[in-house]
Amino acid sequence: MRMSRLFGRTLRQAPADAETASHRLLLRAGCIDQLMAGAYSYMPLGRRARLKAENVVREEMDAAGGQEVLLPAIQPVELWQQSGREEAFGPVLFHLNDQRGRGLVLGPTHEEVITRLFADHSSSYRDLPVTLYQIQTKFRDEGRPRGGLVRVREFTMKDAYSFDVDEDGLTDSYDAMFQAYRRIFARCGVPTVPVEADSGAIGGKGSQEFIFLSEAGEDTVALCSDCGYAANTEKAAFVRPPAAPEDPLPVEEVSTPGTTTIEQLATLLEVPTSRTAKAVFYMAGGGSDPEEPIFAVVRGDLEINEVKLSNELDGRAVRAMTDAEVEHFGLVAGSASPVGLGDRMTVVADLSVPDSPNLLAGANKADFHLRNVNLGRDWQASLVADIALAEDGHRCAACGTGVIRLHRGIEMGHVFRLGQIYSEAFSADVLGADGQPVVPTMGCYGIGVDRIVAAAVEANHDEDGISWPVSVAPYDVQLVALRLDRDPPVAEEAEALYAELENAGLEVLFDDRDESPGVKFNDADLIGLPWRLTVSARNQAQGAVELRTRATGEVEHVPRGEVASRLQALRAAAIEALDPDA
RNA sequence: CGGGGAGUGGCGCAGCCUGGCAGCGCACUUGACUGGGGGUCAAGAGGUCGCCGGUUCAAAUCCGGCCUCCCCGACCA
Incomplete structure (x- = not known):
C-alpha cells in the first residue's frame, strides 16, 4: 500500500476524549x-x-x-x-x-x-x-x-x-x-x-x-x-482476618449520637472496624416473582460482594434498597440491627460473623448501637455464607499462606x-x-x-506510538523513501524494493509521500509496524538499506540484495517468538 | 441509574466573567526555499460557536430547557 493513497491521516494530538x-x-x-x-x-x-x-x-x-x-x-x-x-x-x-x-x-x-x-x-x-x-x-x-x-x-x-x-x-x-x-x-x-x-x-x-x-x-x-x-x-475466596476469641459478654446499649457509618462508629467508640457488624439491605428478585427484602451482615472491616450474595440467593439479582423501602421495612439506616429482626426477612450473614464474638451492631433506632452482639445468641441468620469481597492484603484461601493482591x-x-x-x-x-x-x-x-x-x-507501545506484534500488525514493514521526489535514484530503488518485497510475500506500507524525513519517521513510529526500511541517498552510497526494528530500536544496514530474505527471517523469528509452544 | 467534567473549522485550544467584525497552533490547498527525527516564508480554503427557546438595538458570551460526549461508581455473556 502506498501511503500517499492510504485513507486516514495521523494526528499529532489525540482527541481530548481519549484517555487510555x-x-x-x-x-x-x-x-x-x-x-x-x-x-x-x-x-x-x-x-x-x-x-x-x-x-x-x-x-x-x-x-x-x-x-x-x-x-x-x-x-x-x-x-x-x-x-x-x-x-x-x-x-x-x-x-x-x-x-x-x-x-x-x-x-x-x-x-x-x-x-x-x-x-x-x-x-x-x-x-x-x-x-x-x-x-x-x-x-x-x-x-x-x-x-x-x-x-x-x-x-x-x-x-x-x-x-x-x-x-x-x-x-x-x-x-x-x-x-x-x-x-x-x-x-x-x-x-x-x-x-x-x-x-x-x-x-x-x-x-x-x-x-x-x-x-x-x-x-x-x-x-x-x-x-x-x-x-x-x-x-x-480469601481467609478472613481472624477475630480474637472471647466469651460472649452481655448486650449493652450505647449512645452514639449522629453516628451512621462504620468509620464514625469505630472512631467514636475507639474500636477497630473488625469489632463491628455492618448491615446492608437489598431487594432480591427478577423474573415474575415479587422482590424480597434481604438483610445482609458482614463484619465491619469487610465489604459485601453482591455477586456472591446473588449467587447465594439462587442467582436472583440484588439491588440496594431505596430509602423508601428501608423505611417501609422498618429499618433504620445507619443503626440497623439484625437483633430483633426475627423472621421478618431473609438474613444472610458472612462467614466472618459467626467467628467474631461481641460485635458492635446497630440498635435499630437512631443514635444508639449495641455492644456485644453475638450471632446465634442474640440473632439468627437464614444463611451463613461467603458474601464478602476479597481485598488487597487478605490471606489466600487456597494455600493459606500467600497474600492476595x-x-x-x-x-x-x-x-x-x-x-x-x-x-x-x-x-x-x-x-x-x-x-x-x-x-x-x-x-x-x-x-x-x-x-x-x-x-x-x-501491551505494546511506547511514548512514540504503537509497536505492533507481528501477528496483528496491519503490515509487516514500512518502507520509507527519503526525498524521493527530488532524488530519482532513491525513488527508483524504493519502487523496486517495494515490488520485490511484495513479491516475496511481505506486506509493505510504502511511504512514498513528499514529506520531510522527520514527519515520515515519526509517522512510522506512531503507526508502529514491526520493521522500518529506509531508502536514502546516504544508504544508497553504501549499497545498503537501513532496517530498524520498532520494538527494540535496533538498526542494521542490510546489503541491497539481501533485504527481502533478511526481513523474512526476522518475520519468521518474530512469529515463532510469540508461539507459546514453540 | 448516582456523582463529576466538557461541547467554538479535521485535531488541540483561547474568547464567555464585563454582550458589539469568530481567533490561535497543528493539519489542509498553491508557490518558493529546505529536508536523516513533526523545517521556513508567502498567499489561500474551511466554522448554523451542540440544539431549541427567551432577554436585548445586538448573543459564542446572559437566562431557561434539551441533546451529545468523556471520567468515577452501579450494571455488564
Whole structure:
C-alpha cells in the first residue's frame, strides 16, 4: 500500500476524549474513528489489524477442531423468552420490530440460536462431540461504553459452543478451548492470566476468564503471591482476618449520637472496624416473582460482594434498597440491627460473623448501637455464607499462606462449562447408544476480537506510538523513501524494493509521500509496524538499506540484495517468538 | 441509574466573567526555499460557536430547557 493513497491521516494530538493509551494511539494512527458512544469505524489500518487478530483466532479454533458457522444477528425475541434471558439481559438487549410488528432482538451472544441450529441438525450421539464457532458482530446496549475499544455497544466477537454427550466429553472440549485461548492471546502479543470467574447471566457451572492485566481494565482480579491462585474478585475466596476469641459478654446499649457509618462508629467508640457488624439491605428478585427484602451482615472491616450474595440467593439479582423501602421495612439506616429482626426477612450473614464474638451492631433506632452482639445468641441468620469481597492484603484461601493482591484487568476471553441449560430449554436431545435420549452438555467460549486489538496496543507501545506484534500488525514493514521526489535514484530503488518485497510475500506500507524525513519517521513510529526500511541517498552510497526494528530500536544496514530474505527471517523469528509452544 | 467534567473549522485550544467584525497552533490547498527525527516564508480554503427557546438595538458570551460526549461508581455473556 502506498501511503500517499492510504485513507486516514495521523494526528499529532489525540482527541481530548481519549484517555487510555490504546484509545489515543489507535485514533492518532488513523486506525479507528468514533461514530458515537460505543461504536467505532475501523479505517484501513485498524481493519487490517483486526482482520489479523480474527485470523489468529480462526486458525486456533480450526486447529482445536472447531467448525466455523455464521449466524443471524437479528433474532426473534421469542427465542430469548424461551431461554428466559430476555429478562436476564434486561436493558442491555437491543430490541426492534420488523414491519409486521414482530419483536426482534439484535443478538448480544448466540447460545439460543446455536442450540436451535444444533437441535435441528443433530439426532444421534454419533454426531457428537461437535464444537461450532462464529466470528461476527454482536450488540449490547451497554449503559456505559468506555475505554475506546474496551467496552463498546457493537463489537466483534468469536463465540464457540461445544456439544458433548457427557461431562467427561465437556471436559475434553473445554480443555481444548482453554489451550486454544492460551495460544491465541500469546500469539497476539497479549499476556493473559486465566482466573476463576463468576458465570453471570449466561449461567452454567464454572468458568474461567483470560485477563490481560492493565490499569485500563474494568475488572478486578485477585492473585495470590505464593500459590498461583487467581480469581475475579466477583468470585475470589480469601481467609478472613481472624477475630480474637472471647466469651460472649452481655448486650449493652450505647449512645452514639449522629453516628451512621462504620468509620464514625469505630472512631467514636475507639474500636477497630473488625469489632463491628455492618448491615446492608437489598431487594432480591427478577423474573415474575415479587422482590424480597434481604438483610445482609458482614463484619465491619469487610465489604459485601453482591455477586456472591446473588449467587447465594439462587442467582436472583440484588439491588440496594431505596430509602423508601428501608423505611417501609422498618429499618433504620445507619443503626440497623439484625437483633430483633426475627423472621421478618431473609438474613444472610458472612462467614466472618459467626467467628467474631461481641460485635458492635446497630440498635435499630437512631443514635444508639449495641455492644456485644453475638450471632446465634442474640440473632439468627437464614444463611451463613461467603458474601464478602476479597481485598488487597487478605490471606489466600487456597494455600493459606500467600497474600492476595488486587489488579485491574481487561477480560479478553471467557470459557464456560454451561451444562444442559440451553440444550434442555431447546430440547436439543439426541439419541444415545442405548436408544434413549441424551441431553447434550454444552460449553461456550467467547473472545472479544476488538479487545485483542486494543490490548495488543496497550501491551505494546511506547511514548512514540504503537509497536505492533507481528501477528496483528496491519503490515509487516514500512518502507520509507527519503526525498524521493527530488532524488530519482532513491525513488527508483524504493519502487523496486517495494515490488520485490511484495513479491516475496511481505506486506509493505510504502511511504512514498513528499514529506520531510522527520514527519515520515515519526509517522512510522506512531503507526508502529514491526520493521522500518529506509531508502536514502546516504544508504544508497553504501549499497545498503537501513532496517530498524520498532520494538527494540535496533538498526542494521542490510546489503541491497539481501533485504527481502533478511526481513523474512526476522518475520519468521518474530512469529515463532510469540508461539507459546514453540 | 448516582456523582463529576466538557461541547467554538479535521485535531488541540483561547474568547464567555464585563454582550458589539469568530481567533490561535497543528493539519489542509498553491508557490518558493529546505529536508536523516513533526523545517521556513508567502498567499489561500474551511466554522448554523451542540440544539431549541427567551432577554436585548445586538448573543459564542446572559437566562431557561434539551441533546451529545468523556471520567468515577452501579450494571455488564
